[in-house]
Amino acid sequence: MFRDLYTGLIAVVMVLSAESSVGPSNSSSFCTESKECLQFDLLCKAEEYEVRHYSPTRWVSTDAEAYFMGVGAAMAFRRLFQYITGANEEGVQIEMTAPVLVKIPEETKMWEPAIYTLSFLLPSAYQDNPPTPTNDKLYFTDMPDMDVYVRSYGGWMLSVTSRLHAHLLTRELHRVHALYNTSYHYGVGYDSPLKLLNRHNEVWYVSEGDPVCPGPVEKPTEPTNT
Template sequence: MVAGLSFFKLSFLLSLLSGGSDLLLLGPGAGSGPAQIGKFPPSCNRIECPSYELVHSGNGYEIRRYNTTAWVSTKPIQDLSFVDATISASFQLFAYIQGKNEYHQKIEMTAPVIAQVLPSDGPFFKSSFVLSFYVPKKYQPDPAPAEDLHIQKWSPRYVAVRQFGGFVSNDGLGEEAAALDSSLKGTAWANAIAKSKKEGGVASDSAYTVAQYNSPYEFTGRVNEIWFPFEMDV
């Protein structure tokens, strides 16, 4: 039973991060689905997800407010491929939740697994990816440290969100991020996002975060998100 749960956790992590492989299995037409707004990720009925307040629903986007959250994150990984980089990083996170941490804690699977993406300046240059696991609420006050991983503690913040379906692959992520950026143009949210990136020292205006929620066995109703986290004076 324990081995079965371990395999499920690994499968879950890999499924979140290996859209390219799943696309090969599913065949043509299984890529990113159409944009969707306000779809509740089915996995959050079964495993813990961070809670948030819906602040605003716009044309092609949502604005959410998340409370303080802790994430366990990899070091930045340089790669040409989102799929390759995140599959490699997923093994580090899997070892962490299986107990390879300073507290020897075995930790429940959560969602989403997020990847912070700093795109390259061109098609032949490597992008930077940081993969993060949402720490369950009971461990949030004191997340277990681990070698080669670090804890990100997010203060309360806003997130602009665009949802899309299907399995995530290398193709299309940039377009989804650009679509979110376009839908926010001319809004107060766009100004706050630009200000937060500048003040946070983000090296590129095109940086974004990919959030993935589903297990490998959910072939329909999949929910993925592009995030632009930001802070806002209210």
């Protein structure tokens, strides 16, 4: 009897955790243009990055081959936008959520195109049973429970700025001897193309093992005259 009760409680906690991973946008200061946003737990915050925990979520994704991240993302965005505006078997309109993820491979060559994966977060109402896309280039991605290293920046998420902030984040992660997935990172955007000011973008690296959470770097103290 106790085992059944315990199992039931665990199941309820798991359901609540899944539901709470997509929630109202008012819970985030930088998620302001959509009704729902990806939720997270802030594990720690250092001077150059923060560590977040994300619960499992479902996304609708598509791949695009391009020489530059911005070009690939634009191609993929068009397909995904068509999906949420009715290009699905049920013909339903799906609310836009935030953020939008771009999976960016680490090893790219200037003379060869790379595969970029763009993903829209499905709203809470469609996390369990999303409508089937009519475009066979779209598919669903189940993001696992994960801890991520995050660096935030403003402006526009372009190929150059995304690579720059990815480099700055990896430099700091190397400094603190953090372990993370080195085969790809995520470019993360929260704003529509029409928003001009106070834009918010992020770079994510998925932690491997326990994340490193050092305190802020202390500045050396000035010598005092005696």
